[in-house]
Amino acid sequence: MRPFRTPVNRLVLGGTGLALLLTGGWLAVTGTSLAHRLPSSWAGPAAGDSVLLDAGRLARLRGEDWWTPTVIAVAVTLSLLLVCWLLAQFRSGAARPLPLAAPGGTVRTRALAEALARRATAVPGVARSRARALPRSRQRLEVRVRVWLRPGVSPQSVLPALCAVAAEAEESAAPYTAHTRLRVSAESHRMPHVR
Structure with a gap:
């Protein structure tokens, strides 16, 4: 069962990652709001159409010295971890x-x-x-x-x-x-x- 399960596992993980990447890219490029599509039981924005991180707060954070290096370091670290994990999926230690x-x-x-x-x-x-x-x-x-x-x-x-x-x-x-x-x-x- 293992030789069949491993390629299926890789295909499911790859398909899920590709779907999430395409969805995230589509949302980032089009900028469409999903607030009106969320279930009514989910907590929505507070009165006055506020958001978690408004433009003023984001501008203040970008003005801080630690913000840009921290965001870049976290993004690079997560990307490297995910790439290493992806490459480990294709490694077969028993072939040699x-x-x-x-x-x-x-x-x-x-x-x-x-x-x-x-x-x-x-x-x-x-x-x-x-x-x-x-x-x-x-x-x-x-x-x-x-x-x-x-x-x-x-x-x-x-x-x-x-x-x-x-x-x-x-x-x-x-x-x-x-x-x-x-x-x-x-x-x-x-x-x-x-x-």
């Missing part, structure tokens, strides 16, 4: 193959993570698991394993087997120094509800 100790041998990080998740799920007492392998540098690999235990299983009973699986994964990434972070959670008891 990892070179192995054998000459010419490589493994995809996603394949390594899937094999690790299957091995962790095979441990008795583990209901399901999820793993990620993230190359952090040329010699360092970060492995994250999330495990959900079956109801009634204590973490102490499965931890030695999970540590052995993690050690095996670290050895299989031989030229890399792998650091494994293991997160253990318990599945909730699902009680049937009567209505």
